[in-house]
Amino acid sequence: MRQVSNGADLGRLVGYQLKRVQAALRSAMDAALRPHDLTTPQYACLELLDQRPGLSNAELARGAFVTRQSMNVLLRNLEDAGLVERPASAPQGRALPTTLTAEGRARLVAARGDVLEIEQRMTAHLDAEQADLLLGHLERMTDALDPRPRDSPTLT
Amino acid sequence: MRQVSNGADLGRLVGYQLKRVQAALRSAMDAALRPHDLTTPQYACLELLDQRPGLSNAELARGAFVTRQSMNVLLRNLEDAGLVERPASAPQGRALPTTLTAEGRARLVAARGDVLEIEQRMTAHLDAEQADLLLGHLERMTDALDPRPRDSPTLT
DNA sequence: AACCCTATGTCAAACTGTTGACATGAGGCA
């Protein structure tokens, strides 16, 4: 035997390459957002709010893949910075609907260009068909891992 | 105008879907490794050491996408648990070559099956050709984001 | 109505990981 029956080459695992891309992407986004005084989770939160105004803390947390507690402190920071607004009391239930302020929208628009440029650079070698295929594969991979139906703040 | 000129749907961004898959994968791996008393970063470290025995702390850090400092405490934990070994002094330079102990290898082999099962489940909908294509795309996406040549602890 | 279950917001503690800094060893070069 030439190999001690090692597992498959790590680089051949989709999981490893996923982690690798995501690390590079996160690093690139942090660098691009720093001049805008935003972190990557903060930017994600602003994007979610722009797309679906009035999302609650818990819904934002699920959309950004963090816990409610993490999103709560993140929202407090954004609130202190004047980028988002929350009513003092819940209009119904306990959920506090969050919305972007004018400044929040402005900061988002300013940062979005730089972030989209990274997305473009990352997927530059893919044509439209390949990109669609890739997106489909990624979604199906998530569904295969996470049996939950997802109330999907990302969907229409 | 029906839409306020929002940016593209978040779900259509490769970056967002990447984050989503990776979150689901990390969650699934944590759950699968818990019975083995291993965290996902610890498992990654063991895999790296199995594939390339004698890697230094800094090299392991790069391979696992964390800082030297994080990997250092991770290695201390694995050392205290008796899963890895490091010489008291560096044979040359400052790098301390790390190797798996017999118990470390045993724990790795025990856990590997459960992790590979997750990989299989995640990529079940892909045939061999599609999987290869996906791997190639992911690698090229990383390269596009990270211009560094990478001394590649993942390569031969 | 009374009960149970779920979801939400929030507090506190613990952990993990990062940034910043410093000393050590190796190699290159004047």
Next chain:
DNA sequence: TGCCTCATGTCAACAGTTTGACATAGGGTT
């Protein structure tokens, strides 16, 4: 030799995130 640069290991301080817990609001169910 001396100096410069780089990489490594390690320490300390910090930030971000998670886990655990609790009270509140709403919807079912009996």
